Amino acid sequence: MDLNERKLKILQAIIRDYVQTAEPVGSRTLSKKYDLGVSPATIRNEMSDLEDMGFLTHPHTSAGRVPSEKAYRLYVNEMMTKRDLSQDQKDRIAHELYDNVTELNQTIEHAANVLSEITNLMAFAMTPNEEHETIKFIQFLPVDENTIVLMIVSEDGKVQNNAFRVNCDYDDDMLKILSKSMTYDYKGKTISEALTGDIITTFNTDIEAMQNIQRNVMPSFMRTLEKMLDAHLYMDGLMNIFNIPEYSDIDRAKMFMELINKKDDFKKKLIERDDGLIITIGTENQDEDMKDVSLITATYKVDGRTVGKLGVIGPTRMRYDNITSVIDYITDNLSSTFKMIGGDGPDDGDEDG
Amino acid sequence: MDLNERKLKILQAIIRDYVQTAEPVGSRTLSKKYDLGVSPATIRNEMSDLEDMGFLTHPHTSAGRVPSEKAYRLYVNEMMTKRDLSQDQKDRIAHELYDNVTELNQTIEHAANVLSEITNLMAFAMTPNEEHETIKFIQFLPVDENTIVLMIVSEDGKVQNNAFRVNCDYDDDMLKILSKSMTYDYKGKTISEALTGDIITTFNTDIEAMQNIQRNVMPSFMRTLEKMLDAHLYMDGLMNIFNIPEYSDIDRAKMFMELINKKDDFKKKLIERDDGLIITIGTENQDEDMKDVSLITATYKVDGRTVGKLGVIGPTRMRYDNITSVIDYITDNLSSTFKMIGGDGPDDGDEDG
DNA sequence: ATTAGCACTCGAATACAAAGAGTGCTAACA
DNA sequence: TGTTAGCACTCTTTGTATTCGAGTGCTAAT
Numbered sequence: 001m002d003l004n005e006r007k008l009k010i011l012q013a014i015i016r017d018y019v020q021t022a023e024p025v026g027s028r029t030l031s032k033k034y035d036l037g038v039s040p041a042t043i044r045n046e047m048s049d050l051e052d053m054g055f056l057t058h059p060h061t062s063a064g065r066v067p068s069e070k071a072y073r074l075y076v077n078e079m080m081t082k083r084d085l086s087q088d089q090k091d092r093i094a095h096e097l098y099d100n101v102t103e104l105n106q107t108i109e110h111a112a113n114v115l116s117e118i119t120n121l122m123a124f125a126m127t128p129n130e131e132h133e134t135i136k137f138i139q140f141l142p143v144d145e146n147t148i149v150l151m152i153v154s155e156d157g158k159v160q161n162n163a164f165r166v167n168c169d170y171d172d173d174m175l176k177i178l179s180k181s182m183t184y185d186y187k188g189k190t191i192s193e194a195l196t197g198d199i200i201t202t203f204n205t206d207i208e209a210m211q212n213i214q215r216n217v218m219p220s221f222m223r224t225l226e227k228m229l230d231a232h233l234y235m236d237g238l239m240n241i242f243n244i245p246e247y248s249d250i251d252r253a254k255m256f257m258e259l260i261n262k263k264d265d266f267k268k269k270l271i272e273r274d275d276g277l278i279i280t281i282g283t284e285n286q287d288e289d290m291k292d293v294s295l296i297t298a299t300y301k302v303d304g305r306t307v308g309k310l311g312v313i314g315p316t317r318m319r320y321d322n323i324t325s326v327i328d329y330i331t332d333n334l335s336s337t338f339k340m341i342g343g344d345g346p347d348d349g350d351e352d353g
Numbered sequence: 354m355d356l357n358e359r360k361l362k363i364l365q366a367i368i369r370d371y372v373q374t375a376e377p378v379g380s381r382t383l384s385k386k387y388d389l390g391v392s393p394a395t396i397r398n399e400m401s402d403l404e405d406m407g408f409l410t411h412p413h414t415s416a417g418r419v420p421s422e423k424a425y426r427l428y429v430n431e432m433m434t435k436r437d438l439s440q441d442q443k444d445r446i447a448h449e450l451y452d453n454v455t456e457l458n459q460t461i462e463h464a465a466n467v468l469s470e471i472t473n474l475m476a477f478a479m480t481p482n483e484e485h486e487t488i489k490f491i492q493f494l495p496v497d498e499n500t501i502v503l504m505i506v507s508e509d510g511k512v513q514n515n516a517f518r519v520n521c522d523y524d525d526d527m528l529k530i531l532s533k534s535m536t537y538d539y540k541g542k543t544i545s546e547a548l549t550g551d552i553i554t555t556f557n558t559d560i561e562a563m564q565n566i567q568r569n570v571m572p573s574f575m576r577t578l579e580k581m582l583d584a585h586l587y588m589d590g591l592m593n594i595f596n597i598p599e600y601s602d603i604d605r606a607k608m609f610m611e612l613i614n615k616k617d618d619f620k621k622k623l624i625e626r627d628d629g630l631i632i633t634i635g636t637e638n639q640d641e642d643m644k645d646v647s648l649i650t651a652t653y654k655v656d657g658r659t660v661g662k663l664g665v666i667g668p669t670r671m672r673y674d675n676i677t678s679v680i681d682y683i684t685d686n687l688s689s690t691f692k693m694i695g696g697d698g699p700d701d702g703d704e705d706g
Numbered sequence: 707a708t709t710a711g712c713a714c715t716c717g718a719a720t721a722c723a724a725a726g727a728g729t730g731c732t733a734a735c736a
Numbered sequence: 737t738g739t740t741a742g743c744a745c746t747c748t749t750t751g752t753a754t755t756c757g758a759g760t761g762c763t764a765a766t
Binding site: 381394411414415 | 757759760761
C-alpha cells in the first residue's frame, strides 16, 4: 500500500479539520467541507487504508477518524508550511519585546505572555542558563551591624543580590577590601568555575579579622552564585486549558496542571532538550505523564550563543504550523532584543566548551 | 422566634456537617450522626424555624438544608472556638519559616506555601508594602560604557536593583559621587517621600557632566523606587481547587481561576482590606465576582508595625475555625521571624506618619 | 412540647427507544 | 479496474418514562 497523492491530501484534510474542531472526522463531512473531488465512499476506502498504515485511529466503529501521533509527525515533517504572522500578531510581539525594555527577565516574561496569548496554549520561557556567564564584580554592603547585602553582577549586567546575617564584627572598610579582593580573584571566571570552590582569595593585609569575615560570608556567597546560575522559568496561559476540549474533563485538567506545576521537574525536562526548534508529540516524550501532550521548544540566542528556551505545551491536537511560526518569530526577535541589551561591545572571546 | 440553645446546637451541627461533606444535611442523618437527644421530626421543626430566620436554605423541597452566609457569619462571630494545631502542623510551619531563612521574600513565599498545604485551599502572602520604609543608601555601579546598575537598599535590608542603559558619558568616580550625594539627600526618607520628586540633589563640584548624568538616571531611579514600593504577591495551592467539590464544574473552576489570575486586581483588593484578621463571607465581599467565595486575610507585623498580609480564598463552605487558627499561628511566627531578620537593634526612632 | 406516621416533592438513577453520524461491504458503473 | 451508490450494521447521543430514595411538612397521638 502506497501513500499516494490522494491519501496525503485526505490525511491533511483530516488533520486540519480535527485540529480545528476536536471532533472525529467522517467521510461525509470531509467530502462536503473540502474539495477533494471524490465521493465519500472513496474517501472511506482511503481512510481505511490510512488506518491500516497507522495514520488514523478509530474511537469506535461508528465514529469518524482521528489522526494518530504518526500522522502528526508526518504532518510536521512533510506537510507543514510556514505561516506568515498577521500584522496584528507581529505588532503585539514587537510591542512586548521592544517597548520599555529595561530588564532581561521582564522581556522573557513578556515573551511567555505573548506566546500564550497568540497560541491559546500554556506557554513558558526560561531565562538563560548562566553557566558560562562570567562574573564582573562582587560587592558586599553593610546594612546594619549583623546584616550584609551581597551583590554579584555578571558581564552581561545580570544582578543577583542576597541579604544575610553574619555573626562576626566588620566595618565599612573591611567589606570594601573584601569586595575588591574577591572581585579581583573572581572577575572573568564563569559562575560554574566559581562554584567549584577552587578559587581562594588571599589578602595583602593579613589581618585575622579579614579572613574571619570571609569565612563567614562564603556560604552565602556560594548560595547566591547558585541562585544566579538557576534559570528562571516563567509560565503563562494556564487559564487557556479551560478552553481546550481535551481538558474539559476536570480530571484531565488536573493531570495536566500537575504536570506543569512541578516547576523544578519541568524545568529539568526543558533544560535536557536539544537546541533549536524541537517538537515532541505524545509518546515521543519519554515521560510517562506526558504521553498525551505535545511539547514544542525553541532556543533563543545572544551573540550566537544558545542561552534560553521557550515554547508551548498542550494536547497533541495543536496547530503545529501556526505555533512553530510564532515561536520562530519570537525567538528571532528575542535574540535581536538581547543583542541590544546585553552589552553592544561584541566581546567575541574565548568560549570554553 | 428565639435562637435558643437547641437551635444553636442544631445549626452548629449542620454547619459542621456541611462544611465537611459539601452535601445538604437532612434531619435524619443529623440525628444519627450527632447526639442531639431529639428525634428527626423535632430537628425538622427547628430547621424550619432556622430557615425562616435566614440561617438555612433549601436547594429544593426534598433536599437537606444548607447553611446560609448568615449562618457562617454567626458561626464565625459566636460559635467558633480556636483550634490547637497538631504538633505536625506546628513543625511544618516552623520548618518553613525558620529554617534556612536568608531572605524576607523567600520566607513569605514559604508562608503562602505552607498555608495552602495545611488548609487545602488557595493561599497567598503579600510582601510588606514599603510605603513607610526608609531608604538606607543608593548606589550606582557601572557595568559597561552605557549600562548602569542601580541598587537601592532600605533600612530593613530590602534590596531592589535595576539594570538600565543611559546615553551619556560617565566614569567610575562620577557614579561614586552621584551615589554619595543622592544617598546623603535621600537617606532616612520614606519611599513615598522620595517618589514625590521634591528632593533635589545638588553637587559640590558643579561640573556640568554630573548634572547631566543625574538627569539621565532619574527616570530609572524613580521606576526602581516604584518597584520597591510594589508589594509582591505570592500565591500557592492553585491545584487545590481541583479537589474542592464546588469547583468540580469546569466553568466554576474557570471563574474562580479568573478571579485570582488578575493578580494586580487581586493585590489591590488585598491592600484595601483592613488590618488584623478579617473574614468576609460571600456577598460581604462588595465585589460582584467574589459573591460566592470567602476571603480570610490577616496581617503580620514587624516591630509592632503592620506590614504585610496573608490569607486564603475558597468557597464559603470552609473550615473557618481551623483556618483562622492556622493563619493566627503563621502570622505570629512570621512576625517573630521578621524581628529576627529585620535588624535586632531596635532603632526605635522617629516614625513619621 | 415532642414524636411517630404518612403523603408528597423533587432530583438522581435506570431503562429503553429513537435519532444520527459514520463505517464496511457489495454490486453496479464508466 | 478504480469509483461510487446503496444499504445493513454499529455505536453514541438524546429524549422520555419510570422508579428510587432522601427529605420535607403536616397531622394526630403521646
